[in-house]
Amino acid sequence: MQLHLGPFQGITDVWFRKAYQQYFTGLDKLYTPFFGGIHNLNSKHFRSDELSPLLNDAGILVPQLLTNSAIELERFALQCHGLGYSEVNINMGCPWPQVTSKKRGCGLMPYPGMVESLLSVVKDLPVKVSVKCRLGMYDVSELSTLLPIFEKTGVSELIVHARTGKQLYKGHAQADALAPLIANCVIPIVYNGDLFESADSGRLGNKLPRIAGMMLGRGLLADPFLAADIKGLACELDNKERAEVVKKFITTLTGQRLKGRRQVKAVPGPMKELWWYLSSSFDQPVRVWRQIRKAALLEEFLDVQAEVFSQYEWIGSGFARKFLQNEEEFSLD
Ligand SMILES: Cc1cc2nc3c(=O)[nH]c(=O)nc-3n(C[C@H](O)[C@H](O)[C@H](O)COP(=O)(O)O)c2cc1C
CATH class of the missing domain: 3.20.20.70 (Aldolase class I)
Structure with a gap:
């Protein structure tokens, strides 16, 4: 089964794709x-x-x-x-x-x-x-x-x-x-x-046995291990190890965006777009999102990005939970 990553204007730019491919496996095609x-x-x-x-x-x-x-x-x-x-x-x-x-x-x-x-x-x-x-x-x-x-x-x-x-x-x-x-x-x-967690891909495969592939979207932005999990490629990693990989990915992505932009002040913007999804995969999604969202200046933003990995626990599959809950209850705004 081929796995694709859907395009996301403002998020899955060249720097995202490069950093993603450095740390995660499982995707066959990107857009x-x-x-x-x-x-x-x-x-x-x-x-x-x-x-x-x-x-x-x-x-x-x-x-x-x-x-x-x-x-x-x-x-x-x-x-x-x-x-x-x-x-x-x-x-x-x-x-x-x-x-x-x-x-x-x-x-x-x-x-x-x-x-x-x-x-x-x-x-x-x-x-x-x-x-x-x-x-x-x-x-x-x-x-x-x-x-x-x-x-x-x-x-x-x-x-x-x-x-x-x-x-x-x-x-x-x-x-x-x-x-x-x-x-x-x-x-x-x-x-x-x-498609928000690996069980979704199994259910879908049963409903649509003739498809050539699946395109992942918000589920993978929330949990970058989704493609590897669907293909059974990341079974040996526990949540602590996963958090370390996600942190390295975020650090690399931020570094590449800082290098690639003339206006470094603009970097928190696209990073926050990604964090809106990513925050749902921590044990306290609303708190993570509020801290990230509040950090306006670049220095402060970089500190908060690093801090959330030590303050909160990575549990993964964030969008699956977000989806199950009443939207109002879970609203990250
Ligand atoms: C913020 C945002 C930007 C998107 N940008 C694009 C785009 O540039 N091209 C495209 O084909 N789809 C775009 N999409 C749609 C996604 O690629 C995907 O089709 C959609 O999120 C449904 O998949 P999902 O339910 O797995 O998230 C975008 C979606 C969002 C929420």
């Missing part, structure tokens, strides 16, 4: 957060750290594009090919109104004609083109209409986040709704949505 606005072949994005072949492993990284334009897809694919990538991914899942109102992201799913036109170039491109979508913007009939188009145009793999766009990230992913749709689909399907 960049989405690119957009590729107006010409000389776009600055193609010279950015995010895509640099010197900083990224082009063998397992897939650059993602948010577009509804075949010309933009062509440009992006050609340049990514030149940088050594063999696959690009189209974001057809982003649910935010500022994106969907422009018929991009999940907002493209109700328009099969536009999807067909976007994908009309796929067979002529020198890279594979995969799609990450949802069940639909409004309902699952949209995916059902699009599947023959994905097949006909040569989409290499389909990642389905089993929610609708209008659900945003609320409620539960509906794995059951996906099963009948993909029964006869010839494209390899990767399931995404609410």
Whole structure:
């Protein structure tokens, strides 16, 4: 079973991916957060750290594009090919109104004609083109209409986040709704949505035995051992040893971000985005989060980051617990 890490704008940037791969195992594929606005072949994005072949492993990284334009897809694919990538991914899942109102992201799913036109170039491109979508913007009939188009145009793999766009990230992913749709689909399907602990992957495997892989998301941000645990690669580590590894990962990631940014004052921002998830895997998640959130100045933030590992216990699988509890009760705000 292939395991992928879903892209997270503002969190899973090049520095996260590098540090993650240094300390954890189990992932077969990673994605960049989405690119957009590729107006010409000389776009600055193609010279950015995010895509640099010197900083990224082009063998397992897939650059993602948010577009509804075949010309933009062509440009992006050609340049990514030149940088050594063999696959690009189209974001057809982003649910935010500022994106969907422009018929991009999940907002493209109700328009099969536009999807067909976007994908009309796929067979002529020198890279594979995969799609990450949802069940639909409004309902699952949209995916059902699009599947023959994905097949006909040569989409290499389909990642389905089993929610609708209008659900945003609320409620539960509906794995059951996906099963009948993909029964006869010839494209390899990767399931995404609410995989928070290794038991979830077992349950899902039973429901959807035909899938080619699973994409992990918030569950892995909360507990970076999730991929290794699903594959049974980290059994020998107890929680104390795990805490040590997570601490090293955080220290390395912070160091890389401090080196990589001109504005070091800006570093706590993206680190806090990650900590919102990570804090749920400590024995006192609310306290950890409050301490992290309050630390505004860089020096103070770095001290608090180190302190929480000595003050609180790492217990792992944080998002699984968070999800089980009443959201209000657990609210970290
Ligand atoms: C803050 C945030 C940023 C995200 N950024 C992206 C993105 O750039 N591209 C994308 O395809 N999905 C993005 N996603 C969606 C996740 O990759 C994933 O599909 C989603 O969290 C569902 O999986 P999960 O239930 O395992 O977390 C984002 C989600 C969140 C919460």
